[in-house]
Amino acid sequence: MGKLTAEAIVERALEIGDAEGLDTVTIRRLAADLGVTPMALYWHFKNKDQLLIGMADHLILDFVVKGDDDRPWRDRLRELVEGLVRVLRTHSCARNVLEQVDKVAVPSFLAVWNEALGLARTAGFTMEECCLISNYLLQSAISIADAPVRRRRGRTPEEITEMARVKRLSLQSLPAEKYPNLVEMAGPMAEGMTVEFYDSFGVDLVVSGVEALAARR
Template sequence: MGKLTAPAIVERALRIGDTEGLDAVTIRRLATDLGVTPMALYWHFKNKEQLLIGMADHLIANFAPEPADDRPWQQRLRELVEGLVRVLRAHPCARTVLEQVDQEDVPSYLTVWNEALGLTHAAGFADEECCLISKYLLHSAISIADVPVHFRPGHTDEEIAEIVRVKRLGLESLPADAYPYLVRMAGPMVDCPPSLYDSFGVDLILSGIETLAARRS
């Protein structure tokens, strides 16, 4: 292969993490897959902790907030959250990666976090409130991107249909007198379109922030 680069290493690490889980991501495994010696990887990442930071940075670097402009803060904040959900949802291992690093060590995460702080400040919140809202907001985006409604790569359409059918039947089989709404709503509970799940989740989070902001004005 050509010259080994840090982006090539983290991209391969993310592919392994997505398909086999993060425990399968080791320096030795990466070296084997990339056709190099472990020492060649240590030149870029001295240990797995640094590799995880590199993976986290690469994940979020695929989303760059738009430069500040004259659009309302509500529109820019929505764009921030939707963009973060979109890039993280492309990698099933994203949440696990972000949970295993100190997010303050991830430059691209700091960029998004700083943008969230600036937008909530523009909405009229006090500094302490901006800090809390930005944390809730970013962690909510990470959680939305990780929900089971998004089936992992490797499942065929037939397998997904069977998973949904079994889950739906499980809820429909509950005692209706004890769980009337779970039984009634079994279909949409287990078969919510991913796009609806994401958009409704973002709406729910942002509407709360907008309501609080309106009380400040």
């Protein structure tokens, strides 16, 4: 292969993490996959902690917002949340990567974090509120991206269809006079919806909440 780059290493690490889990990502495994010696990887990453930081930085770089953006704060904030949800959707190991690294050591995460704090400040929130908003946005993005996938991970399409059918019938069998809304909405509750709609509505809900609070200022 050609000259080994840090980018090639983290991309392969993410591929392994997505397919087999983050615990399987080791320097020795990466070296074998890339056809080099472990020492060749140590030139770029001295240990797995540094590798994880490199992986996190690579993930977040995809949606770092440009500093000269003059759009309204709410549009830019939505883009940040959408970008994080997209990364979490694209890479199943992304959540574990972000949870295991010291985010202060990840340059691209610092840029996004700083941007989120600045946008919240522009919206009129106090410094304490800005800190909470940035934390809630991260946790909300993780929840949005994780929920539907977690329920279906490892299931065949047939198993997913059968589980939805059983849940729908169970909800529809409830006393309609006592649980009218559950019975009426049994279909979408059991069968779910497209990932695109789920994510878009979730981001709308979160950002609209921030916008509604800002309007009270």
